[in-house]
Amino acid sequence: MRNESPIPSLRPNGSNNIWANILHLAARQAFPAGHPLELRGSALTDFYYIEKGRLLITYTSQNGRERPILTLGRGNIFNASTALTGFDNPDSQYLCLDDTVLWRFPGSLLTSPDFVRQYPELVINLMQSLGNKNLQMHETLSYTGPDAALVQLARWLSRMADNHGALSFRPGLTQQELADMLGVHRATLVRCIHALRAQGIVSRFTRNALDITDPAALRRIAEQ
Structure with a gap:
């Protein structure tokens, strides 16, 4: 018998630690536990590396119900899809579950041929990260359909x-x-x-x- 599914969680990701090698290209940000992370303006088209803490991604459905979708732990990258496409889902929100330290990278890096040539291992890592998130979120949405x-x-x-x-x-x-x-x-x-x-x-x-x-x-x- 199938049990109630917990919120999928992408736990501390050691394979993403290679992003720590280029933190000189990013800006450090710190937030307390319980802080709702609002990405607006240029922040919306940048992407982020979680050095410490956890983020909860929630989605507000058309009937106004807020549904937890995914928890991201230390070492994960997020908002890369928006940085790549420029498309934002206004019904998605982020919440800091713990005291959280983020590094904000310019979204323009992901479309820079120079960056791709210089850091191919980061591009591969990002593709793997996006694939993992898509699979986890698909599982959640399948369960909540x-x-x-x-x-x-x-x-x-x-x-x-x-x-x-x-x-x-x-x-x-x-x-x-x-x-x-x-x-x-x-x-x-x-x-x-x-x-x-x-x-x-x-x-x-x-x-x-x-x-x-x-x-x-x-x-x-x-x-x-």
Whole structure:
């Protein structure tokens, strides 16, 4: 049975320590734990090396919910994608989880032919770093998509059926209350309920009455 996934974390990265060899090209910045890191203006198009501490990357969805995406530890590089492309996602935020020391590199380095020729090992390292982050964030987004909400709902229904010792019981929750408890938008919950009904897994699903009609199929979804 699949467990709740923790926030993916890119831990202290020794392979990125080669960036410490060119700190003379960067500017040192220090922030206390709990500090929200705001990248604006020219800071938005630069990239950063974490010498000390941890950063949490969060994303605010269209329904206003803030979702943790990735934790970056010492030795990691971040904001390189924005530095390379000039594209910023305004729904992404950074938070210093610990006292943090960063080194800010000019984003123009990444598009400089001279820099690429002089430091090819850094360019290779950066590509590996971007690949790792993409894989980790893809895993998070895959887990937090609509299928994950369906799995969450199926697990909750299975637990409730076990607690009641019956396949028909009174949930005692409105759809909004259940959505809040599961951490999903109400519209997502409604789509999941419709999907379970369409598959013949549940019939009635109201605050006062819930009938599970195919417990085996429900278990299969819950165990994903």
